[in-house]
Amino acid sequence: MIKVPRGTQDILPEQSFKWQTVEAIIRDTCNVYQYKEIRTPIFEHTELFTRSVGDTTDIVQKEMYTFEDRGNRSLTLRPEGTASTVRAYVEHKLFGQPDQPVKLYYMGPMFRYERQQAGRYRQFVQFGIEAIGSADAAVDAEVIALAMDVYKKAGLKDIKLVLNSLGDTESRTAHKEALVAHFAPRIDEFCGDCQQRLEKNPLRILDCKKDRDHELMASAPQLTDYLNEESAAYFERIKAYLEALDISYELDPNLVRGLDYYNHTAFEIMSTASGFGAITTLAGGGRYNGLVEELGGPSSPGIGFAMSIERLLLALEAEQVEIEDNSASDAYVIALGDVPKLEAMKIVKSLRDSGISAEMDYADRKLKAQMKSADRKKSQFVFILGEDELNSRSVQIKELATGDQQMVAIEEAVSYLQQKMNTKEATQ
Ligand code: ATP
Numbered sequence: 148m149i150k151v152p153r154g155t156q157d158i159l160p161e162q163s164f165k166w167q168t169v170e171a172i173i174r175d176t177c178n179v180y181q182y183k184e185i186r187t188p189i190f191e192h193t194e195l196f197t198r199s200v201g202d203t204t205d206i207v208q209k210e211m212y213t214f215e216d217r218g219n220r221s222l223t224l225r226p227e228g229t230a231s232t233v234r235a236y237v238e239h240k241l242f243g244q245p246d247q248p249v250k251l252y253y254m255g256p257m258f259r260y261e262r263q264q265a266g267r268y269r270q271f272v273q274f275g276i277e278a279i280g281s282a283d284a285a286v287d288a289e290v291i292a293l294a295m296d297v298y299k300k301a302g303l304k305d306i307k308l309v310l311n312s313l314g315d316t317e318s319r320t321a322h323k324e325a326l327v328a329h330f331a332p333r334i335d336e337f338c339g340d341c342q343q344r345l346e347k348n349p350l351r352i353l354d355c356k357k358d359r360d361h362e363l364m365a366s367a368p369q370l371t372d373y374l375n376e377e378s379a380a381y382f383e384r385i386k387a388y389l390e391a392l393d394i395s396y397e398l399d400p401n402l403v404r405g406l407d408y409y410n411h412t413a414f415e416i417m418s419t420a421s422g423f424g425a426i427t428t429l430a431g432g433g434r435y436n437g438l439v440e441e442l443g444g445p446s447s448p449g450i451g452f453a454m455s456i457e458r459l460l461l462a463l464e465a466e467q468v469e470i471e472d473n474s475a476s477d478a479y480v481i482a483l484g485d486v487p488k489l490e491a492m493k494i495v496k497s498l499r500d501s502g503i504s505a506e507m508d509y510a511d512r513k514l515k516a517q518m519k520s521a522d523r524k525k526s527q528f529v530f531i532l533g534e535d536e537l538n539s540r541s542v543q544i545k546e547l548a549t550g551d552q553q554m555v556a557i558e559e560a561v562s563y564l565q566q567k568m569n570t571k572e573a574t575q
């Protein structure tokens with residue numbers, strides 16, 4: 148038997164309605180904040196990710212699905228969405244638009260060759276936003292607010308925002324020197340990755356999952372102590388805006404995002420629900436003021452975040468938030484006999500034509516079996532059409548919740564149902 152590849156999953160109807168609900172919340176929130184959707188290809192030139200995400204990151208070093216196409220080009224299934232969005236911003240000269248920042252969102256599958264575990268898949272769906280073309284600290288606050296809103300609207304309560312500033316290049320260089328001085332004498336006590344990081348990108352040592360408990364980690368020089376005046380002032384403004392928006396946060400000087408292109412603001416949103424597994428990060432984001440230039444555009448500051456729908460759904464489960472399935476059919480039409488079946492098809496069609504969801508039986512089963520189906524499918528109304536009803540050009544319409552039953556002329560069945568459904572909606 149052929150099964151799904153490791154790290155991927157089928158999303159069956161009993162789950163897919165949850166995805167649709169969450170996706171609708173996301174699109175609605177983006178609209179409220181006026182972020183517009185961008186759709187980029189699922190694969191890109193490999194160089195896009197090595198250049199933007201960075202050679203020293205886990206993603207580029209060991210997680211990319213890279214392949215050669217038949218024209219010998221190196222292509223990669225996208226592991227994240229920022230690189231493609233910024234590439235498109237440059238390629239389509241969006242920096243030339245009069246209103247900056249350009250506010251974009253994306254939602255779609257990403258691919259990373261990772262060890263499978265709860266909350267970690269090889270294909271997962273990321274929703275992310277990017278605001279490119281402004282360095283205003285108010286934009287940072289807006290981006291964070293949007294992410295928090297999505298979680299709140301989805302029904303999560305146990306979430307916290309963790310915030311840090313990585314500072315500008317000058318601050319980072321000063322901090323980097325301090326880090327090297329701190330770790331270099333005892334770097335042989337660290338993993339091979341960290342030994343490489345010491346040379347290439349010592350900041351990322353702080354993000355190491357293997358050596359996180361080493362005593363030198365806790366005593367490492369903290370970025371926030373190395374922020375120059377400008378970077379510190381910038382960080383203070385963001386905090387003030389967040390406070391104005393009533394968004395509380397926790398400061399974590401060791402919060403370092405995995406990707407190379409971040410500076411200034413870095414943040415994560417975590418689940419604090421007790422039932423949540425080992426991986427508690429729901430979303431991560433930050434500012435990337437050098438990325439547009441790195442990808443060939445004019446210097447344009449940007450900020451964004453990404454979250455996976457998988458982890459959002461896991462968090463909802465951990466908090467036992469129920470998502471309602473509103474996709475049950477309005478009407479189930481039962482036909483008893485060949486001639487009634489012809490008429491039943493017409494009734495189903497006219498119901499559907501007027502936007503009412505309707506189904507019928509395709510196994511010529513007995514009344515009782517069909518009634519059971521209607522029940523299982525949580526249909527609101529059942530139509531019963533036998534020879535007798537047909538002879539009087541009418542149909543029995545039964546409301547399952549109340550048991551009310553009415554004989555209605557076939558020609559009036561649709562308007563009868565519409566009226567019933569309207570009054571029901573009005574009283575709910
Ligand atoms: P982690 O530290 O968990 O590996 P990351 O730093 O690799 O996270 P990002 O690249 O910042 O994560 O991705 C942003 C968000 O995308 C994460 O916070 C998480 O919600 C989600 N995400 C990342 N990798 C996966 C995955 N393999 N499966 C499901 N969701 C993922």
Ligand code: MG
Pocket residue numbers: 205405
């Ligand atoms: Mg990762």
